[in-house]
Amino acid sequence: DPAFTRLYQSVALAQTQLTEPKRPCVVTPEVPGPKSRQLTAQLNSYQNTDAVHFFVDYERSHGNYVVDVDGNCLLDIFTQISSLPLGYNHPSIIEATTKPENLLCCLLNTLGTLINRPALGSYPPADFVDRLVTSLMSVSKRNRQLRGSRSYSEEELRSSLMNQTPGSPKLSFLSFTNAFHGRGMGALGMSHAKWFHKLDFPAPDWPIARFPQLQYPLEEFTRENQEEEQRCLDQVRELIETWAKRGEPVAGVCVEPIQAEGGDNHASAAFFQGLQDICAETGAYLMLDEVQTGGGASGRFWAHEHFELRRSPDVVTFSKKLLSGGFFFTEELRPTEGYRIYNTWVGDPVRLILLEQVLKTIQDGGLLANAEHVGQHLLDGLKALQVG
Amino acid sequence: DPAFTRLYQSVALAQTQLTEPKRPCVVTPEVPGPKSRQLTAQLNSYQNTDAVHFFVDYERSHGNYVVDVDGNCLLDIFTQISSLPLGYNHPSIIEATTKPENLLCCLLNTLGTLINRPALGSYPPADFVDRLVTSLMSVSKRNRQLRGSRSYSEEELRSSLMNQTPGSPKLSFLSFTNAFHGRGMGALGMSHAKWFHKLDFPAPDWPIARFPQLQYPLEEFTRENQEEEQRCLDQVRELIETWAKRGEPVAGVCVEPIQAEGGDNHASAAFFQGLQDICAETGAYLMLDEVQTGGGASGRFWAHEHFELRRSPDVVTFSKKLLSGGFFFTEELRPTEGYRIYNTWVGDPVRLILLEQVLKTIQDGGLLANAEHVGQHLLDGLKALQVG
Structure with missing residues (x-):
């Protein structure tokens, strides 16, 4: 009309x-x-x-x-x-x-x-699969398949309800100094950036490794920075061994590709490759928190694409620029029963409608290359200022 | 046009x-x-x-x-x-x-x-206060005021970052058998309804009291049910004392006005009044989880209005029918610094636009009285079936 x-x-x-x-x-x-x-x-x-x-x-x-x-x-x-x-x-x-x-x-x-916000986990609308495929799944870096299920003992089921082993196992998660992963009890327990996030909240006693503190300019401190990153990796390995002996094995290692809330802290591709190797050797899952870094501002859609990891990370979390919160996961981590990972709305289809358009705009406008170009321009300008 | x-x-x-x-x-x-x-x-x-x-x-x-x-x-x-x-x-x-x-x-x-989803905690739009007042605050049962701030020691600030006392105090939260409060590590630790929510997740070792298991029809089991509720209250008091002696004092008690996910479990107004008295005596905060019960289906906007509590509960949580998630709190629990309770979007103004209309419809249509009327009709019908 x-x-x-x-x-x-x-x-x-x-x-x-x-x-x-x-x-x-x-x-x-x-x-x-x-x-x-x-x-x-x-x-x-x-x-x-x-x-x-x-x-x-x-x-x-x-x-x-x-x-x-x-x-x-x-x-x-x-x-x-x-x-x-x-x-x-x-x-x-x-x-x-x-x-x-x-x-x-x-x-x-x-x-x-908007009027009928669906409980997506149980009552999705007909166009939900299409929307998922054209939005979130289009930026997933990996296909996934199913694994077989395993059965659980009666004792596991019963004890899980009362927060006791073996149903509620004493597992720990390793995080890094200056990390920030969120506000829930688990995510906050892995965050160590600022006291006003943390003070007064009870927190799990889980292992915390040092995140590399690199010296700049990088080209003048090549050896020192390599040594610093190796020290941090050695500590990760040592903490995983210690916590296993304590009977609280490290189930996962959580890290930001670039630490944001805790300072603008970077580490090299070699550091993240080494971290993934340690996880593979010790059986810990590697979770990359791309909540702040995902969405293209680094010049790649996911910041961890800069690291050329040999395998896909086990979990990649996203939010903010992706307009909704969630995570990608490997086939091994797919739940074998319904309701294991579930909540009332499980996201919001309105955000997928908008995300589809955001992704199309990033693609059509060549915005990833543009971010790299503008980033280089900004960096050159800062370096020129420094020389001057 | x-x-x-x-x-x-x-x-x-x-x-x-x-x-x-x-x-x-x-x-x-x-x-x-x-x-x-x-x-x-x-x-x-x-x-x-x-x-x-x-x-x-x-x-x-x-x-x-x-x-x-x-x-x-x-x-x-x-x-x-x-x-x-x-x-x-x-x-x-x-x-x-x-x-x-x-x-x-x-x-x-x-x-x-929708297009510019605001980070409400830091960059609210001009109409945000009005929308808050005409939607969420209009169903809050209580005014609130400010309290003074207190200062923190350097040791508290430093230790909080590493999940250690005194900054991260060893506090516990008391919950009830068959409770369900959510999926984050803390909320899941207070949930005890179904194994598929719980199994394999590490959980805090916090006190769990028995939720009353009433016998029906209520009028035939008056004495038994009073005794059952008293036993449960006695256990709450005992657990609070035990955990205090363990050095992990109970900071809060969390309970649903009607247990939903764990079965359709009710307790009397006297039980909830007694629970509030124990909290007041022991210094634990009382948190009523109205996520499933809030919004009018009980015949009152909040189910706990049926209990005629002598004081306001310290925290009332809401979601689902309120179209967004959050909590009301007493003046004592208002954070004294910014960013203590904070996240990226802190809700969504679109939901306030819709909630305002929902509340107006409930008001204009007399839907609370209608819920009570229809509920009575349904109950009478069920009783008639039972007799027949």
Whole structure:
């Protein structure tokens, strides 16, 4: 219907015709400005607001520029907390919803999925498999197959209900200093970045290895950095042996390809290859946490593609730029019964609709190569500044 | 714009004019039918599908009737897994989006919020406080105020990063047999309903008290049930004392107002009042898990309103029918620093838009009284069947 299309397009056009600002522009004496401060005071009646930077005008934000409710326009090079895959109001996402052939269908689909949020683990909609294949599975690096099941003893089933062995085995998970993996009791127990995440929470006593602290510039400290990484790998092996002797064997090793929350800490491809070898030898699963690094900002869709690992990691976790949270896994880790990995909604199909469009935009725009190119440009500029 | 409105309404009308079917209708020889089985086989290439009942046609489902992709129409008295607050395609939710004055605004608002999912903990949109007040805060049973902060020692901050005391204190949480509280390591450690939730996962060794097993009909077992509840309360007190002596004091007691996943297990108002008294005496916080029971199905918005507790519980958790997950808390439990309770998105404003409409519909339609009325009707019918 032309009238329908015209009206919707005329409104959406205001956003698609926004061009990215040339530079930041601060119009209030300080940031946050008065409107943000007033809204923060209101919100403060209901919850702690120390983490609120300012209130955002999402309609006026564009690309890498965030506009706050006071009209300040700031360069947002972190895309919030690494959570907006294409920046603010990316034209291709808006345009996809304004194409006449997609428009009504897209709006109704989106609203329909919103109104009846499906419990995907038990009652998926008919288009769920297609959406999964064209979104999340299209960025999985590996095919997977099934394994056989194994049976469990009555004692295992009974003791598991009361948190006792053998049903609830005393397994441990190895993590690294300065790591950050999340907020649940297990993920927080593997996080060691900042005290305000951790203080007052009970935490499991699991092994913690040192993450390499490299010296820069890398080319001047080749030997020192190799030795540092070897020391860290030796400690991993030693901790796995110690915890096995304690009767709390290390079931998995969890690591970020680039430590983000705990500092911008990098390690070499050789370090991650060595870590995978130790895991293979000791039977620990290797879990790469790509929540902050996945989605293309490193120049590859997954940061661990830079490491040229000899085997696929056992688990790759994702969230933020992938618009939803989850993990990829190898065939060995596929549950053999239903409800083992399950929750109320098991994700949200609306996010798959959007992710499909995000991935298409990354592909069509060559944004991975662009990230590499711009990253090199930024690095060269920083080096030039350093020399100067 | 009339043309815009007419077109959208004509499509939405097909759904609003659906009337609830008179009875279930199964058209395939078995459920799941061939289309569901085919889709399940496809999904099975990517994940375990044992929990998938059938694939749903969300456009054709209505009220309490779910229509699957094979055209079978089934009575869904559980509204999926207690997760659809008003059943399928409730007319008031659809009509709210088709009112001419709301239509374009609503569509664009919804899409805008979808496209730029805000990290609410740090960058909330301008209308966030209003949305919070008119949705979640409107069903909170209690005002809250601030408390003063306390300072922490250097040793506490340092040791917390390495999961050691005093920063990571050895605190425990008391839960009940047959409880179910969730899937994270802490929540799963307090769950004791079914082995397939639990088996193979390491779990904290925390105290577990017996949940009352009442005998029915209640009026014939008054004394026995009082004694049973008293035994359970005595055990709670004893466990709290024992764990304090072990150096792992009970920080909180977690309980469902009605145990759902672990069986349809009820206890009396007196039991919950007694539990709150023990918590008050011993300094443990009382956390009521209303994830399954909150939202009105009990005839009150929160099931614990039936207990006439003398004080507000310290924490009330919600999800499912509230369309998002979170918790209400007393002033004493408000964090004194930012980022203590935080994650990437901290909820989703789209869900607040919808929740506001859900709450309005419950209010306008007198649905709480209706739930009580229909519940009584159902109970009377069951009792009549029993006598017959």
